[in-house]
Amino acid sequence: MSQDADPLRSLRRRARQALARGELSLADLDLPDCPDAERLLEDLRIHQAELEIQNRELLESRARAEAERSRYQALYESVPLPALVIDRMGVIEEANPAALDFFGFRAAGSLRRHSVFRLFSDRGAGWFGAALEQTGEGGGPALRERVPVLRADGEEVPMDCLALRLGTGYHADRHTLLLFIDRSLEKERDRERALYQSLMDNSEAPIYAFDRADRCLMMNRAAGALFGIDEREAVGLLRSECMDEERTRQEAELDRRALYSDTPLVGEVTWPSARPSGSVLTVTRFPLRDTDGEAFAVAVIATDVTEHRQLQSRLDLATEIFSRGSEAIIITDSVNRVTFVNSAFEKISGYREHEILGKNPLALVSGRHDREFLQGIRRQLKRDGFWEGEIWPQRKDGETYAGWLRISRVPAGPEGDLHHILVVRDISQEKMAEEEIERLAFFDMLTGTPNRYLLKDRTAQAVRAASRRAGRFAMAFLDLDRFKEINDAFGHETGDRLLIHFARRLREHVRECDTICRLGGDEFVLLLEDIDRASANQRLARVLRAATRPFQIGDRTHQISASIGVAMYPEDGETYEELLKNADTAMYQAKADGRDACRFFHSDMAEAASSIARIEAAMRRALETDGFHMVYQPQIDLASGSVIGLEALLRWSPDGEEALSPSQFIPIAEQSGLIAELGNWVVDHVLRQVRDWSGQLAGDIPVSVNVAAEQFWRDGFLDGLAERIRRSGVAPEALVLELTERTAMKLPAQAAQIMQALNGQGIELSLDDFGTGYSSLAYLKRFPLQFLKIDRSFVADLVASPDDQAICRAVIQVAHTLGMQVVAEGVETREQEAFLLAAGCDAAQGFLYSPGIRPEALSEWLARRAPATA
Structure with a gap:
């Protein structure tokens, strides 16, 4: 290391300290002239930059902290809820204006002398101690609803309290913010x-x-x-x-x-x-x-x-009815003065409203009622509050009339005063009509004779009179013979006029004390009082003769007769019901004996009537239990001998007894109303049988079925028959319907229409019993018939009787002229067969060929006959 190293190191240390204190600028630094001086200057520049960055961050941090505190203080001061800052011992450090007002603190400076526990009741203080402990341990905010808090005036108020620990950013470390929400107004x-x-x-x-x-x-x-x-x-x-x-x-x-x-x-x-x-x-x-x-x-x-x-509507309706009703209505006040009348009163009485207002309604009563009658009305009104009865008021013009008065007492007004409502109905027309009503109730409207109600009353009187003096009288039940035929052929108007003429003729042959009654239809009853059997027989013989005299109705003359049955009191009955029933039974005996006769009741007739009732009851059971059966009589082609048809014949053995002839039970079925039901049973049974025969009988042999008049003329006959055929699955061509001459001639024009409809369905028609009635050739040619049958009564004496021979030839010629085939009934001998074949008759049936055959034996019979017809 050079010798200058130590001086440079000392210079670097002093320069950095000066830069940190801000006491030195690099421009003022006097550096020695040496190689390390430049490195020192660069190092100092870097250090200066770092110091400047740190200084800026510090200033920004202080500014943010101040801003946060300002915002906290502004929010704290402006929040409308009471807010307190509490130290960890529960001493109040700060309070916002809302808290100062709510708790009655005089100044914020005096808060530190207050403990927050003084603001809670005993119940609230316990919660707050726990809340401080929870927030102090970092457990998060503590919230309690409806804590009892004491206001400045000492009133305990339920408030929601929120306690949360304030962060270090608010410079309130280990302090708690307490917010109060007043729930009293919300409550x-x-x-x-x-x-x-x-x-x-x-x-x-x-x-x-x-x-x-x-x-x-x-x-x-x-x-x-x-x-x-x-x-x-x-x-x-x-x-x-x-x-x-x-x-x-x-x-x-x-x-x-x-x-x-x-x-x-x-x-x-x-x-x-x-x-x-x-x-x-x-x-x-x-x-x-x-x-x-x-x-x-x-x-x-x-x-x-x-x-x-609805109430208003009813009130309006009641007012309208009250005002416009047909009955006179009068309302009076508590002192019985008229206060209101309706328009019907004005119409009935002739008085105008202003003429009767304020008057007593008794002024309207005529002099036909005495004082006692009027007092009786007052007494009942006082006792019951109501009176009703017939009176005779007087109109304005002085005329009296029959009226029906109803008076009701009703409370009205706040004082409960008793008013009266009077309703008067003019019954003068009813009184005038009473006699007519009585006449209509007890007399027949057509003939003017007494009806069954008056007959019953007079019979009771006759019984009382006869029992007092041990007398006798006769009840005769009279029925016109063949009246229905005239009524059907010439119309109801002709029938009604005939009944009127007959009733007049009866009056000519009975006494003043006797009663002529029309029960209904062509049935009359004569009540002959104080008469014995012989005298009754003589008088009724004159009635029979009178009945047979011709009646002139318009431009036509009609001939009838009568059948009469007689019951004598007391031997044949002691009551109206017994006498009428026994007379009716005797009348049916007269009918059975050939009509135009008089028969007196005796016990054998009762037995016969009982037998008829038994047969009727047995027939009803047989219809329910399928107790009838059918046999089939072949119809033979006279030229070839082949079987061309079958006639279905009804047979019956009631309850295991001997078989009854159709002539015995068919009339009873007609009288009892069972004939139509029985006819429907036959059609259904035959259709089932034809379906069962399918493929067994050679050549699709048609079957003839007899149709009763009541069945033919019943509403719905055509539709019902078509439906029966449809359900059976049988072709309509398999049936031939046989109608009697009387059935067809009942209403010829309508009968022709029904026949046309039947032909339209594919059903052929045969007219039975031709020549026994009153056939009209003019109508016969209009009937769409395929067959005409000669009645057995003309065939029985055919060989010996020239008249019967002529009739048969005529019938065959007429039928062929009209395009019909002819079938003769009741053929029993070869001589009859030979004559009919020579006369041109097409076919025949009868015992000569076979009686009625059970369906299960028919195939065998046909098989036996086949060689003979080959």
């Missing part, structure tokens, strides 16, 4: 909000509000129910989330109008509800404004006025 606000919400929710009126952005601000329970939403969830939702699209649009438009209105908008809307026509709401809509007067939302209060409207 009051909570109470007010709860009160407000309770009032809202307990209001029956829906209340809600939406702001300008269509968001719900408030909604009570009633409004929530109206919109079908939980009112607690509705706040904050958009209007479209609370109601449907149409209601949203309407409500938003109304709110926009309300925002710019100086007065509330009031209107009515109909709101869907459980009521059939909805609920009617009166809606008041008004803007909500802030402190600057700006409308920020629209509130709505709705009131359900449905019941009010």
Whole structure:
């Protein structure tokens, strides 16, 4: 090392110290002239730069610390909450203005003599000690809600307290910041909000509000129910989330109008509800404004006025009825003076309102009522508060009329005075009509004869009279023979006129003391009083002769007869019901004996009636249990001998007994109304049988089915038959429907239409019993028939009777002329067969060929016959 080294080292040390103190500038440094001087100068320059950087950082750090403290102090001073700075022993170091005011400190300088524990009640002090310990140990802020704190006036106030450790940057190391939040005002606000919400929710009126952005601000329970939403969830939702699209649009438009209105908008809307026509709401809509007067939302209060409207409507209706009702209404005050009358009173009485006001209504009563009658009204009114009865008021012109008066006593006015309401109905027309009503109630409107009600009353009188003197009388049940045929053929008007003429003729052959009654239809009853059996027989014989005399109705002459059944009192019955039933039974016997006859009741007839009832009951059971069965009689082509058809015949053995002939049970079915149901059973059964035969019988043989008149003329016959055929799956061409001559001629024009419809369905038709009735050739040619059947009554004596031969030839010729095939019934001999074949008859059926065959035996019968017809 050179000798100059030590002086340079000493110089470097002194220069650095001077630079650090700021006492030296490098420009003032006097360096020796030596090689190391330049290195020394560079080294000193670097050291100077480092010192300058460190100095700047120190100045910046001090400035930031001062700024932080200033901000802390400004925040601390300006915060509106009471704030205290506490040392680690709980002594108050600082307090902001809010704390000085709240706790009543006179000056900040005196705070250090106060312990923070003096600001808490016993309950709060314990929490704060724990909070100091927690924050002192670095446990983070400590928060406690509703700590009891003592105000300057000594009042204990619940406050939220936050304690947090202050950092070193605030130059308050190991100090704690304590903030107080006064919850007393918030508690009051909570109470007010709860009160407000309770009032809202307990209001029956829906209340809600939406702001300008269509968001719900408030909604009570009633409004929530109206919109079908939980009112607690509705706040904050958009209007479209609370109601449907149409209601949203309407409500938003109304709110926009309300925002710019100086007065509330009031209107009515109909709101869907459980009521059939909805609920009617009166809606008041008004803007909500802030402190600057700006409308920020629209509130709505709705009131359900449905019941009010309905009540008002009922009141209006009651007023209208009261004013315009057909009954006279009078209202009197507590001293019985007239205060109001309606227009009906003016119309009925002839008095104008001003002429009767202030008067006693008793002035309107005619002299037909004595003093005792009027006093009786007063007594009952006083006792019961109500009186009702018939009176005779007097009109203004002096005329009296029958009236029905109702008086009611009602309290009225704040004093509870008793007023009266009088309602008078003019019943003079009713009184005049009573006799006519009685006549209509007890007399037949068509013939003017007594009806069944008057007959029953007179029979009771006759029973009492006859029992007192051991007398006798007769009840005759009379039914016109073949009246229904005339009624159907010539119309109801002709039938009615015939009944009127017959009733007049009856009056000519009975005594004044006797009663002629029309029960209904063509049924009459004669009550012949004080008469024995022989005398009754003579009188009724004259009635029978009178019935057979021709009746001239318009330009036509009609011939009828009557069948009469007679029951004698007391041997044939002692009551109206017994006598009428037994006379009816005897009348049916007269019908069975050939009509135009009179039969007296005897016990055998009762047995016959009982037998008919048993057969009817058995038929009903058989229909329910499928107790009938069918047989099938072949129809033979006379030219070839082949089988061309089958006729379905109904057979029945009731309850395992001997088989009954159709002539025995079919009339009973017709009388009892079972014939249509029985006919439907036959059609269904035959269709099933034809379907079962499919592919078994040679050549698709059609089956003829008899159709009863009641079945043919019943509404829905065509549609019902078509449906039955459709369900069976059988072709309509498999059926031939047989109608009797009487059925077709009941209403020929209508019958022709039904036949056309049946042909349209593919069903062929046959006319049975031709020639036994009163067929008209003019109508016969209009009927779309495919077959005409010669009745067995013309075939039975065909060989020996020239008349029957002529009839058969005529029927065959007419049928062929009209394009029909002819089938003869009841053929039993070869001679009959030969004549019919020679006369041109197409086919025949009868015992000569076969009786009715069970369906299971038919195939075998056809097989046996096949060789003969080959």
